[in-house]
Amino acid sequence: TDRGAAYCSMDFNNYLTENKCVHSMSHPGHPWENSPMERWWNDFKHIWMDHHPRPANLEELETLVQGAIDYFNRKRAYASKNGLTTEQFRNQAVSC
Numbered sequence: 001t002d003r004g005a006a007y008c009s010m011d012f013n014n015y016l017t018e019n020k021c022v023h024s025m026s027h028p029g030h031p032w033e034n035s036p037m038e039r040w041w042n043d044f045k046h047i048w049m050d051h052h053p054r055p056a057n058l059e060e061l062e063t064l065v066q067g068a069i070d071y072f073n074r075k076r077a078y079a080s081k082n083g084l085t086t087e088q089f090r091n092q093a094v095s096c
Contacts, residue, residue: 044068 016023048068055061073086081089 040072043072048072 013023015021044065048064048071052064052067055064075085077083077085078089084092
């Protein structure tokens with residue numbers, strides 16, 4: 001996260017606790033700790049959202065996010081991962 005007010009707020013942290021979630025927040029001066037998630041959000045905003053209409057309601061937003069998760073993990077190949085999808089790259093690393 002960018003350590004912004006939304007992520008540091010008591011309401012947000014209570015929401016995460018109630019839903020058994022642990023948020024990732026990098027330490028100051030260590031931005032690489034959260035870089036995979038930051039990269040995903042950047043791709044979601046600038047690649048995915050630029051090619052899809054803005055959702056009109058929560059259901060459409062959930063569908064849009066699920067589609068992006070599937071696309072970026074299972075369909076989009078990355079040069080930085082030797083032309084593999086994220087899922088293929090992870091499976092290759094696990095099988096070694």
